[in-house]
Amino acid sequence: MTRLPYLKLVLATFASGTLLSVLLLIPNWFGDAASTAAPEIDLMLDVTIVISSYIFAGVCVALAYALIKWRVKPGDESDGLPIHGNTKLEIVWTMIPLLIVLGLGIYSWVVLDDIEAKDKDAQIVNVYSQQFAWTFGFPEQGNKWSEGELHVPVDRQTVFKLHAQDVIHSFWVPEWRIKKDNVPGITTDAIVTPDKVGHFQLVCTELCGYGHSTMRANVVVESEADYAKWVKGLDQKVPESLILTADQALEIEREAQARDGGIEGSGVQETGTDNQS
Amino acid sequence: MESASVALGHGHDAEDHHHGPPEANQSARIDRTVLGILLFILSEIMLFGAFFAAYFFLRVVVSPEAWPPVGIELPVLVAGINTVVLVSSSFTVHYALEAIKRGNHRGLKLGLGITWLLGATFLFIQINEYVHIGFTPRDGAFGTIFFSLTGLHGAHVFIGLLLLTFANIRAWRGHFGPEQKDHLGVEVPGIYWHFVDIMWIVVFLAIYII
Amino acid sequence: MAAAIKQPGWYRGAIGALLGAAFGFFLVIGLRALMGLDIYQTEQTGYPHIVVPLITAPFGFLFGFGAFDYWFRWAAGKPTIPDDHSAHGATKWQDYFKFNTDHKVIGTQYVVTTLMFFLIGGLLALMMRAELASPGSQIVAANTFNGLFSTHAVIMIFLFIIPVFAGLANYVLPLMIGAPDMAFPRLNALSFWLLPIAGIIFIASFLAPGGSFDAGWTGYAPLSTGAPFGQSFFNVGVQFAGASSIATALNFLVTIITMRAPGMNLWRMPLLVWANLSTSLLVVGATPFVAGAQFMVLFDRVLGMNFFQFLEGGDVISYQHIFWFYSHPAVYIMMLPGFGIVSEIISTHARKPVFGYRLMALALIGIVVLSYTVWAHHMFVAGMFSWLRVPIMITTLLIAVPTGIKIFSWLGTLFYGKIHVYSTAMLFALAFIVTFTVGGISGVMLGMIPLDIHVSDTYFIVAHIHFVLFGGSVFTIFAGIYHWFPKMTGRMYDEKLGRIHFWGTVIGTWGTFVPMHWIGMDGMPRRVADYASQYGDWNLFISVFAFILGAVQLVFFYNMIVSWRFGPKAGDNPWRANTIEWQVSSPPPVFNFDEIPRVVGGPYEFGTPGARHAIMGGETAAEIPEPKPTTVTAP
């Protein structure tokens, strides 16, 4: 029996894996980045692409090698070698993937903690979603309301409190890389620190009925000053199109009173209704 | 639920085998039908599991202020008596099986008959309770959970009773005998009945006690 | 005519269906009158007077069709008809339209029926692709589109992938373990007949006021609890499909545990048997959860219960937990039997024992166990308990390990083999390894929470789904059908057409589903009838390849139908395989064996001179040389 040309196989895997990862790293898969979380997630994608490329290359190289080397000649009716296994090899190919996935798991965990870390000076914005429209509430700027258009200041963390009035919707701004479902009955939150000024789209990504594909809102990231100006121009009245549940109405009332009563906007504070996140 | 009766009773009656299939090798000691009903019960437990998961979410995760809501009094005493009724029927069905194992047909008929009556009593009391309970499945999460869990269980009692009916009929016609293959028609509904019983204890604890 | 009505069969079935429907209808009306309600509930979603007949009519049909005759006689204490086995085996094509209890007939019924559903599901996909070929709204309205992908996925999953595996296994598994039939032949037949019923219910939903169910195959509450009437068809249809697969799984488990031929201990079972054992464990444990979830939705809709009514104390996210507790295991229900098929084919066509056989079997069990612990990876962005995310991420990623073992062991099987690639079955098995690896790796990326947060609910998911389901499950299904076609029909299919089908399918699959990764990552959400125009070019590209993919399937259907009638005789063992199903005639005799075979060795002893897997009835032991298992370890 000939010894396997391990070295050749490994080299071929390495070469084709490298080639593949280089090719795959050229395109900018996730598109423009506009939040502090984005570079971390993009880096993570790149790392994953490289690892995946080598794994995929390894599988393909092994398959191609076997097919070239051990394809039968016409008329050969004999059998292959009666190899039943090789414990050492089996341990190796159990352990290597195990280590890889554990590594990826820990890496993901670290990144997750990082992108969900709350800043002290974060502001809260309420996001209400209903078939098929978005409404935004700005409790910290004097209970202002905006329909269909969201402005946020650049370089400051915003904690979006997500609400849903009828069915599940989902809050996603691709350039921010952050997504979270708006779930009826509970409040979920999405934490974003935009770091680029510009115009973006808020996309609903949870199937919510026939208008799902058009349920969008404009997002404008602007300087703190522009933002303050914009918010100032908004209305204080809850928009009529927004159908609040009794609980939500009560909640808004309470928050308004607390703020009018002089309690300083104390940054990120749980409102007590988030029972799941 | 879909096909409780289905796992019962075939493969074991003395079919005559000319031109028939060769007898299959018996590669495990457990009887096929018994194994079948056990696996079926496993999937039934999972079905209950789905509803208990809902129970967990509605009661613990949503955590309403009062559970049961104020104004709802559950007839714990009646349900307790009902529990005794159902649990005792587990003993009678066991008695029936033991009887036929010794070839005692009278004991078999007696045991099966009493079991059937106890089961029917349970169901009757349950329906009576529904009528007088004073709230409906539409009344909040509690109504939903109360009716769906007890109702799901009630449906199983009904299926169990159906199986017991068959066993009763055949017992009165003089079928069954001491050999295992001759009294599977008692053993299998019996296993199912024990399951219905144990499940009731769990449902009872979850709904009425804690 | 009178006789025809008394006989179990289609006439009696039709009457039974009508009676069943009438029974359900009057039951509802009667009960409502009794409770002092309006006899018709007219709330938009309810219609109990239609939903209940939807459940009772199929039972009526089954009664009439003869599914329960035997059990009724038994229950009534009458002597059961001594089985004359007329309901066994098939001699003419009409026999396939009867309540037949022969596992081989049932297997064929399954495969043919499910392939029909594949066609229907595929046509729905093509309608979707036609709509998506360019941005804007062309041929269907948005809610019709939602109905299209929902029915597409439901038909593909519940009526094609899951049951077609059950069908293939139904045919070969009893043969493989040396059993004359399944443990419960009547239950087996019943499982089959539940399928067309489920299919008719799903498809009939298109006739419902408000259109077919359109909340996605996941049917998330509260979208589904408030959806128009069509949704109830999904809730009910799933019960029939689910009951069918639970019953089949029970049957497989009991058959495998209690009916193996003498000598076939666990470590001599072919891997297909192991795979179906594992799958059945998943089905028995998990499928009740989808039944439960759909019952709850139905109760909310019809009885006004409040499982998911957040204003009444219900909990929206609990639906997803319950649903995915089934539906994640379900994706392995859709993959493990394929793993089994691939092991059989690769070993046979590489003329080598499966590399690391025991670890292969243990990996299957490992996947089963892990499967039950990862459901919430579908809910990373759903706003569920945030503490649950990281543990679920770890278990999710761990699944790559046993799956990797399988991939590497197949490659190991090829090394030092004598690889025959003339058979289309082998080609599909090899292509499966590559495509499934891609789908699996994108799955691992989804398992990593930060990446999933970005790509969840985008076309990246659609790409993952189809790489594992088409490049994974469907490739193995094609492989299995080609592999056992000569056994099932006694005839050989046309390899040339097989090759055209193979290359067309591979190119079509990659062309259709690879670009979906890109547009998904770039920001195109899934389940949309319309999209931003920047994705127009790629979507057109995808649609073109989807139509190519659809068109080559016609070659497959042509090949199968024509070869079944006119193909050359195949012989009993065209692939020179060792497992027992190849040691009997093609197609096998009605009761499989005259005498139960005896198993004397492993199933894949290629290359060991004189090694045997089984001794068939009729051979005497003296003729059999004592096998000397030579074990060579890889260098």
Ligand code: HEA
């Ligand atoms: C046959 C069906 C099938 C299979 C086998 C899989 C396999 C896997 N799936 Fe997939 N999945 C689906 C069908 C399937 N999936 C469907 C239908 C959905 C969408 C449902 C919906 O929302 O509609 C989905 C969605 C889905 C999600 C949710 C995405 C979202 O909605 O946000 C996730 C997240 O973790 C996921 C993960 C995985 C993983 C980790 C595997 C793993 O099992 C993959 C393991 C395989 C490999 C990894 C490749 C081989 C291994 C090696 C070569 C070893 C070396 C590899 C490494 C070290 C990485 N899948």
Ligand code: HEA
């Ligand atoms: C289970 C297996 C399975 C299979 C085999 C397929 C096969 C295909 N699927 Fe599907 N799909 C799913 C499971 C599957 N899918 C699931 C679970 C979803 C998620 C649904 C949800 O979001 O709820 C989905 C969603 C889904 C979407 C996303 C919808 C959306 O989110 O908006 C798309 C879009 O392109 C799509 C396309 C296709 C195509 C083109 C095929 C093709 O491969 C089909 C090829 C087959 C044929 C075409 C049939 C055979 C041939 C003919 C009918 C002949 C006639 C043809 C000609 C003359 C050309 N599928």
Ligand code: CUA
């Ligand atoms: Cu809102 Cu989709």
Ligand SMILES: [Cu+2]
């Ligand atoms: Cu999953």
